[in-house]
Amino acid sequence: MDTAEPSRQSLALKMLPAVAILLVTWVALWAAQGIPTLCALASPCPAPDVRVAPALLFGGLMLVPTAILLLTASVGRSIDWVRKVAYIALVGLALVGLGAVLFSGGFTIAFV
Numbered sequence: 001m002d003t004a005e006p007s008r009q010s011l012a013l014k015m016l017p018a019v020a021i022l023l024v025t026w027v028a029l030w031a032a033q034g035i036p037t038l039c040a041l042a043s044p045c046p047a048p049d050v051r052v053a054p055a056l057l058f059g060g061l062m063l064v065p066t067a068i069l070l071l072t073a074s075v076g077r078s079i080d081w082v083r084k085v086a087y088i089a090l091v092g093l094a095l096v097g098l099g100a101v102l103f104s105g106g107f108t109i110a111f112v
Contacts, residue, residue, distance in 0.1 A: 011073055018090060020072035022062055025094040029055040029101055037105040051105045058097025065090040 032051060039045040063087040072083055 013073060014073040015070055017063055018087070021094060022066045025062060025095050025097065026059055028098055029059055032101045032105075035102070035105065046105055051101045052098065052103050054100040058093055058100060060098070065093065066080070100106045 005081060033055065037046050037048070037050065068086040069090070072079055072086070
């Protein structure tokens with residue numbers, strides 16, 4: 001019984017980063033819904049719920065690499081490259097999703 005306990009702990013430690021990235025990104029996507037939108041002078045203001053579709057799309061897409069990471073957490077070093085690719089995809093989807101949500105509502109970067 002003593003040998004099973006360390007493996008459960010190491011399994012949980014392998015799963016924790018993926019779940020943490022997913023949850024932090026979901027909270028950031030949810031928090032971005034409250035940022036006010038900017039209206040351009042030449043075009044009408046975007047709808048108030050313009051950020052919902054990209055948040056749902058990227059939030060849902062992030063479940064795929066997270067599921068891969070959770071399923072491969074107990075496998076040995078033989079498919080370590082799959083975990084690396086899944087982490088890259090998870091972080092990439094998080095960054096692109098946050099950018100899509102922010103810029104879809106008229107968020108701009110001031111260069112002045």
